[in-house]
Amino acid sequence: xxxxxxxxxxxxxxxxxxxxxxxxxxxxLNPPPAKYGGRHTVTLIPGDxxxxxxxxxxxxxxxxSCVPVDFEVVHVNSALEAEDDIDxxxxxxxxxxxxxxxxxxxxxxxxxxxxxxxxxxxxxxDLYANVMHCQSLPGVQTRHKNIDxxxxxENTEGEYSSLEHESVSxxxxxxxxxxxxxxxxxxxxxxxxxxxxxxxxxxxxHKANIMKLGDGLFLQCCREVASGYxxxxxxxxxxxxxxxxxxxxxxxxxxxxxxNLYGNVVSNVCAGLVGGPGLVPGANYGRDYAVFETxxxxxxxxxxxxxxxxxxxxxxxxCMMLDHLKYVLLLxxxxxxxxxxxxxxxxxxxRVIQSKGQLTADI
Amino acid sequence: xxAGSVWRSLVSQVMGGANRRPAGSSFSRGMQTVTLIPGDxxxxxxxxxxxKIFDAAKAPVQWEERNVTAxxxxxxxxxxxxxxxxxxxxSKIGLKGPLKTPIAAGHPSMNLxxxxxxDLYANVRPCVSIxxxxxxxxDVDxxxxxENTEGEYSGIEHVIVDGVVQSIKLIxxxxxxxxxxxxxxxxxxxxxxxxxxxHKANIMRMSDGLFLRKCxxxxxxxxxxxxxxxYLDTVCLNMVQEPxxxxxxxxxNLYGDILSDLCAGLIGGxxxxxxxxxxxxxxxxxxxxxxxxxxxxxxxxANPTALLLSxxxxxxxxxxxxHAAKIQTAxxxxxxxxxxxxxxxxxxxxxxxxxxEICRRVQxxx
Numbered sequence: 001x002x003x004x005x006x007x008x009x010x011x012x013x014x015x016x017x018x019x020x021x022x023x024x025x026x027x028x029l030n031p032p033p034a035k036y037g038g039r040h041t042v043t044l045i046p047g048d049x050x051x052x053x054x055x056x057x058x059x060x061x062x063x064x065s066c067v068p069v070d071f072e073v074v075h076v077n078s079a080l081e082a083e084d085d086i087d088x089x090x091x092x093x094x095x096x097x098x099x100x101x102x103x104x105x106x107x108x109x110x111x112x113x114x115x116x117x118x119x120x121x122x123x124x125x126d127l128y129a130n131v132m133h134c135q136s137l138p139g140v141q142t143r144h145k146n147i148d149x150x151x152x153x154e155n156t157e158g159e160y161s162s163l164e165h166e167s168v169s170x171x172x173x174x175x176x177x178x179x180x181x182x183x184x185x186x187x188x189x190x191x192x193x194x195x196x197x198x199x200x201x202x203x204x205x206h207k208a209n210i211m212k213l214g215d216g217l218f219l220q221c222c223r224e225v226a227s228g229y230x231x232x233x234x235x236x237x238x239x240x241x242x243x244x245x246x247x248x249x250x251x252x253x254x255x256x257x258x259x260n261l262y263g264n265v266v267s268n269v270c271a272g273l274v275g276g277p278g279l280v281p282g283a284n285y286g287r288d289y290a291v292f293e294t295x296x297x298x299x300x301x302x303x304x305x306x307x308x309x310x311x312x313x314x315x316x317x318x319c320m321m322l323d324h325l326k327y328v329l330l331l332x333x334x335x336x337x338x339x340x341x342x343x344x345x346x347x348x349x350x351r352v353i354q355s356k357g358q359l360t361a362d363i
Numbered sequence: 364x365x366a367g368s369v370w371r372s373l374v375s376q377v378m379g380g381a382n383r384r385p386a387g388s389s390f391s392r393g394m395q396t397v398t399l400i401p402g403d404x405x406x407x408x409x410x411x412x413x414x415k416i417f418d419a420a421k422a423p424v425q426w427e428e429r430n431v432t433a434x435x436x437x438x439x440x441x442x443x444x445x446x447x448x449x450x451x452x453x454s455k456i457g458l459k460g461p462l463k464t465p466i467a468a469g470h471p472s473m474n475l476x477x478x479x480x481x482d483l484y485a486n487v488r489p490c491v492s493i494x495x496x497x498x499x500x501x502d503v504d505x506x507x508x509x510e511n512t513e514g515e516y517s518g519i520e521h522v523i524v525d526g527v528v529q530s531i532k533l534i535x536x537x538x539x540x541x542x543x544x545x546x547x548x549x550x551x552x553x554x555x556x557x558x559x560x561x562h563k564a565n566i567m568r569m570s571d572g573l574f575l576r577k578c579x580x581x582x583x584x585x586x587x588x589x590x591x592x593x594y595l596d597t598v599c600l601n602m603v604q605e606p607x608x609x610x611x612x613x614x615x616n617l618y619g620d621i622l623s624d625l626c627a628g629l630i631g632g633x634x635x636x637x638x639x640x641x642x643x644x645x646x647x648x649x650x651x652x653x654x655x656x657x658x659x660x661x662x663x664x665a666n667p668t669a670l671l672l673s674x675x676x677x678x679x680x681x682x683x684x685x686h687a688a689k690i691q692t693a694x695x696x697x698x699x700x701x702x703x704x705x706x707x708x709x710x711x712x713x714x715x716x717x718x719x720e721i722c723r724r725v726q727x728x729x
């Protein structure tokens with residue numbers, strides 16, 4: 001009975017994957033990334049914790065399905081103070097245009113001058129939009145049903161500007177930067193995406209009652225952009241009220257746009273609502289580059305190496321990546337030139353995943 | 364007289380304040396004075412409800428009602444009225460209803476003014492699932508302790524050049540140590556087993572790093588309480604999946620704001636969540652955190668639960684545990700019974716009926 005349930009879960013997951021081809025966000029303004037000899041080259045950064053094992057699942061599935069994608073693996077050692085590793089990774093992504101990555105740990109034992117590697121990557125490549133689509137998945141038990149929220153989070157500035165100084169001993173200032181340019185840019189991205197996906201409402205999340213200038217500017221930019229999209233309803237909500245509403249009535253939200261830190265909070269709350277960090281993929285888009293990862297960016301040290309991490313999120317992220325590469329996953333139907341019948345492929349995938357151990361611990 | 368001074372020092376210790384009180388002021392006839400600030404909108408009716416219930420429970424509390432609408436003092440600085448300040452300074456304990464947020468009134472928010480006047484550095488919100496008021500989350504029992512004076516709400520913002528705004532988040536060693544000490548003391552005094560520091564020190568290396576360091580240092584002096592650290596995003600993720608794993612959470616201002624409201628949402632919203640603000644010099648102001656609800660003001664429809672539970676928190680803070688337990692049991696019993704409930708709790712009784720039911724239960728418990 002348990003096996004049947006698990007098979008059903010996997011089938012549902014792969015059904016979702018095919019639906020993702022139609023729903024996956026892709027920035028139609030991006031130029032096509034590098035493609036040599038009919039195959040794409042994509043940078044792969046294993047990261048720490050569960051990153052390496054999740055990405056090895058992705059590679060295995062791709063290899064099995066004969067997906068014409070080659071991975072250029074770049075390791076980033078989080079224990080080193082020097083930035084050479086992350087610089088190499090950034091160069092590789094500039095070369096290939098697309099990457100898939102695990103989360104790189106930020107060790108607290110390092111001096112504060114050592115910045116988060118993940119953040120460095122996002123800001124250097126100007127991956128200004130973090131997009132996450134939270135949907136209730138059938139077969140996953142959660143307290144709330146029928147959730148379908150798209151979260152667009154400004155990914156380069158705000159509280160993550162990494163500008164801090166200790167004015168006098170014991171007094172630290174941390175700067176939160178909000179600019180008109182980036183706020184307009186992310187609002188434009190959100191509304192365009194909403195229109196592309198046929199969504200009806202965009203909600204801006206802010207704390208402008210307290211941070212009158214900073215979040216006030218963000219809100220003002222959203223309103224300006226909203227006026228150019230009369231077909232889409234625009235409203236705003238204060239972040240603490242938003243989290244309260246999310247845990248009581250999450251079905252009221254459609255598309256949400258917000259600055260960096262609130263995006264962190266809201267995306268984690270939403271991921272928890274639909275079933276946890278193992279289920280939701282995330283994408284970081286810039287004008288020229290795109291990097292795919294799990295939405296909640298966990299290193300998952302407590303579950304690493306134990307064969308219990310859920311690969312769904314990373315697999316779905318790889319599907320988003322393929323969609324971005326304008327490449328249809330040859331998994332389901334033979335008439336698209338696929339390798340076999342749906343059930344054959346699903347069974348093989350299931351065998352691969354099953355052989356790696358119990359998945360359903362978290363679902 | 365000797366017994367009186369023993370009682371005074373005992374209460375002083377419990378409240379954590381070091382000040383000696385002037386003789387006879389707050390403790391006439393064993394009664395303790397509490398400054399009551401009814402507030403606006405539904406404030407007066409729910410305050411009246413709480414006074415009535417305290418009466419029925421025979422709690423040794425003497426109320427001093429004051430108004431805190433801002434007035435402009437000498438030098439043009441906005442401040443709370445002198446009699447309100449004097450009453451609070453004397454009684455050290457306050458109970459406050461919801462205050463109207465002024466728009467274009469020229470003066471800052473009253474909550475901010477109170478916070479600054481009495482240096483209310485810790486906001487404490489215990490979130491406990493209420494039996495009988497069902498939410499998708501059961502068995503929630505956690506406390507959020509939020510640093511209330513600095514952090515992201517320092518109010519320091521500049522427009523650097525047109526289109527570029529800088530907001531400053533301030534973290535100081537003293538404020539971080541103070542809130543950490545309060546959190547551990549609270550955990551110890553209330554038999555809580557663990558304290559979790561919530562931070563984002565992977566991104567805000569120096570500021571949250573300082574906060575975390577101070578928490579770690581203070582944890583060294585409280586070996587009986589377990590100390591853990593968790594990223595803000597991990598807390599949010601786990602909170603909506605399994606909130607029972609959390610006990611006491613301590614964090615800087617913004618994270619506290621977001622998380623305390625998130626936790627309030629888990630147990631049913633701001634209409635049933637108590638809140639307390641602890642200040643320097645032993646001052647403590649307990650409040651309901653919901654709005655003034657002007658649409659139902661004066662119609663006897665309001666739900667006094669939030670203010671009542673805050674008042675219960677206040678009784679515990681004052682050391683009157685028996686009375687606190689009595690009133691809380693009566694309140695939860697009424698909600699569980701589901702016969703007399705206000706509209707927001709799913710019933711159609713009036714505020715006065717709800718209050719009367721609780722009073723009846725309290726008297727029955729005697």
